Amino acid sequence: MTTPAQARYSTIAILLHWTLAVLITINLLIGFFHENMADETRAFLMGQHFAIGLTVLFLTLVRIVWRLIHPVPPANPAHPGWERALAKAVHFLFYALLLAMPILGWLIVSTGRGNPISIFGLFEVSALPVARDEATHDLYEELHELGGWAFVGLIALHVVGALKHHVVDKDSTLGRMIPIRNWRER
Numbered sequence: 001m002t003t004p005a006q007a008r009y010s011t012i013a014i015l016l017h018w019t020l021a022v023l024i025t026i027n028l029l030i031g032f033f034h035e036n037m038a039d040e041t042r043a044f045l046m047g048q049h050f051a052i053g054l055t056v057l058f059l060t061l062v063r064i065v066w067r068l069i070h071p072v073p074p075a076n077p078a079h080p081g082w083e084r085a086l087a088k089a090v091h092f093l094f095y096a097l098l099l100a101m102p103i104l105g106w107l108i109v110s111t112g113r114g115n116p117i118s119i120f121g122l123f124e125v126s127a128l129p130v131a132r133d134e135a136t137h138d139l140y141e142e143l144h145e146l147g148g149w150a151f152v153g154l155i156a157l158h159v160v161g162a163l164k165h166h167v168v169d170k171d172s173t174l175g176r177m178i179p180i181r182n183w184r185e186r
């Protein structure tokens with residue numbers, strides 16, 4: 001019988017987790033460094049930033065629906081209460097940012113030039129039906145930047161937590177989210 005410590009995330013949840021991790025890392029890097037790029041490179045990479053961001057929004061909605069249908073494995077009862085509460089809070093804040101960051105980005109574009117957004121040249125997504133307004137545009141930019149830093153902080157906390165379980169506690173926490181069965185089951 002599988003104990004709570006050995007329970008794993010479903011394959012789809014694992015796939016979505018690592019895909020989102022890669023896409024968010026790329027978007028944070030483009031976002032934070034776009035101001036120091038040559039015009040053409042910036043225009044190209046920011047186009048990818050928009051498309052990746054809206055893909056993140058779509059995959060997050062898929063992830064939430066999947067999570068409702070396939071509940072996550074139970075917490076490891078060996079972990080102290082504060083660790084479980086902290087992990088829960090970090091995961092909740094991740095979902096909040098995963099939804100807020102793409103929507104804020106979409107609002108920046110919509111209150112700015114208001115052009116449709118090309119999704120990797122495959123199709124276009126319209127701007128949101130909001131008024132073009134410099135003050136709200138600037139506010140969304142500020143919030144988007146703040147969200148970017150919050151993402152960096154949360155990712156740092158999340159990675160430190162995962163590595164602490166793997167290296168110090170030597171338990172199965174990281175193994176539950178790795179696509180290899182029996183990788184570590186303690």
Ligand code: HEM
Pocket residue numbers: 023024027028030031032049050051052053054056101102103104105106107108109117141144145148149151
């Ligand atoms: C996972 C989703 C996203 C993440 C993590 C992310 C992250 C970032 C970061 C860190 C910045 C730099 C902020 C700064 O230093 O000023 C940025 C800039 C920007 N992002 Fe995003 N972004 C995401 C999605 C989007 C989407 C979907 C759009 C538009 C459809 C978008 C539009 C923009 C724009 C226009 C800027 C430039 C703002 C400025 O020049 O101040 N972002 N993004």
